[in-house]
């Protein structure tokens with residue numbers, strides 16, 4: 001099945017998911033167009049990470065439709081099919097989980113050579129280009145333990161990009177970082193978005209979300225309560241919960257530490 005008739009790369013329709021007796025997603029409708037950046041904001045436990053996990057087939061909803069680049073992800077039955085979706089959809093987590101015994105370059109080269117079967121020389125060439133992109137050219141031969149948290153997270157982003165994904169999911173990738181390294185990671189993500197990488201970001205960095213998003217989605221208690229332009233969500237939302245949430249967080253979440261880069 002192909003959905004190339006429109007520009008949507010991700011489409012969720014009435015997605016419902018429970019863990020045991022707990023309803024976590026209660027009918028999610030979300031469309032992400034190719035080249036867009038969509039931010040998902042909302043209180044803890046509202047289902048943000050679960051939405052991302054549905055999109056790259058880490059969890060399967062009980063009902064609803066999920067289409068990613070023409071593939072019905074909700075209908076996949078084999079683990080091999082789910083793995084093939086994960087090759088196409090990059091995900092970067094709060095915990096970067098680099099292999100400590102491998103150099104930065106080897107961490108980036110590992111998946112393309114092992115999973116995609118890329119030629120080692122080509123994979124290394126791409127890895128070096130990606131290290132330039134994440135501003136870590138000189139760290140190719142360093143080990144993760146020799147890098148700051150922000151640098152390790154940028155390696156994790158390069159590692160995701162090395163698979164040449166159709167889109168990238170970012171799940172609170174700056175939440176565990178020291179404040180002074182948050183900015184350098186946000187700069188890298190901003191560059192990617194400007195280059196046209198389709199991105200879905202769960203973030204508490206409100207000013208960043210406002211700046212880079214085409215659409216901002218507000219989730220609460222398993223539902224999308226409101227979505228629209230950054231201007232709508234951050235400055236003219238009618239919904240009192242949205243207004244309360246964005247005003248409550250307005251004092252934090254800027255591009256901290258990013259000024260000097």
Ligand SMILES: Nc1ncnc2c1ncn2[C@@H]1O[C@H](COP(=O)(O)OP(=O)(O)OP(=O)(O)O)[C@@H](O)[C@H]1O
Nearest residue numbers: 019020022024042043044045046047048049050051
């Ligand atoms: N594997 C699981 N088993 C049982 N319950 C789960 C599981 N994963 C998530 N949940 C529950 O689903 C709800 C939504 O979780 P989710 O991680 O999607 O929230 P979130 O919006 O990402 O929150 P946070 O901002 O804290 O990361 C929570 O109540 C959580 O406890």
Ligand SMILES: [Mg+2]
Nearest residue numbers: 048049050202
């Ligand atoms: Mg989460």
